[in-house]
Amino acid sequence: MNILDIAQNSVKAGADKIEIILNEMPEKLTISIVDNGCGMSEEFLRNVQDPFCTTRTTRKVGMGIPLFKLAAEQTQGELTIVSKTIEDSPEDHGTTISALFFKNHIDFTVLGDIVSTVVTLIQGSPDIRWIFSHTIDENEVCLDTEELKAVLGDVPLDNFEVICWIKSYLEEQYNEIGYDQIS
Ligand SMILES: Nc1ncnc2c1ncn2[C@@H]1O[C@H](COP(=O)(O)OP(=O)(O)OP(=O)(O)O)[C@@H](O)[C@H]1O
Numbered sequence: 001m002n003i004l005d006i007a008q009n010s011v012k013a014g015a016d017k018i019e020i021i022l023n024e025m026p027e028k029l030t031i032s033i034v035d036n037g038c039g040m041s042e043e044f045l046r047n048v049q050d051p052f053c054t055t056r057t058t059r060k061v062g063m064g065i066p067l068f069k070l071a072a073e074q075t076q077g078e079l080t081i082v083s084k085t086i087e088d089s090p091e092d093h094g095t096t097i098s099a100l101f102f103k104n105h106i107d108f109t110v111l112g113d114i115v116s117t118v119v120t121l122i123q124g125s126p127d128i129r130w131i132f133s134h135t136i137d138e139n140e141v142c143l144d145t146e147e148l149k150a151v152l153g154d155v156p157l158d159n160f161e162v163i164c165w166i167k168s169y170l171e172e173q174y175n176e177i178g179y180d181q182i183s
């Protein structure tokens, strides 16, 4: 749910390329969402991590980032955000949100159905280039919709058969490395 929400923020920020990078080791997991959207100013960034920081009343209270931060911090991990606004860096703007989780912590909640998350995102925004990479120790599960598009030609990414194919493509990769992605 967290990944879905954070990636939706990137969609709303007008990104046309969004990377979801998971790096998993025996004891820790990092989740990074990298976009080339409009970015956030330093002042905005300071406020955005705390929903109850009401120094500015113009902003509606969002919960996506605070909840992601809370989930990470509950495991003794942390959330970091690096962002460049389109105004300050017209050539190289966007946001990177990274969360570190300690998997053995009692408050670590499992990843959940990551394949469905990725499929839902692609289906909802088929025109965005989605890059997914999940490294588990020395193995990697990955998908780049740009490579798919090259093969598909005029067939859209949200075509039902294409979506089913993407789902099984990812599931096969997880099966091959013996990763039980639900638990
Ligand atoms: N990747 C991003 N790029 C640019 N702005 C962002 C990005 N992520 C978040 N923001 C800004 O930060 C605000 C807060 O995000 P957050 O996810 O916490 O709440 P929200 O999206 O406003 O509401 P909610 O997620 O609860 O529906 C967003 O409204 C948006 O203005």
Ligand SMILES: [Mg+2]
Binding pocket: 005, 006, 008, 009, 062, 063, 064, 065
């Ligand atoms: Mg949000």
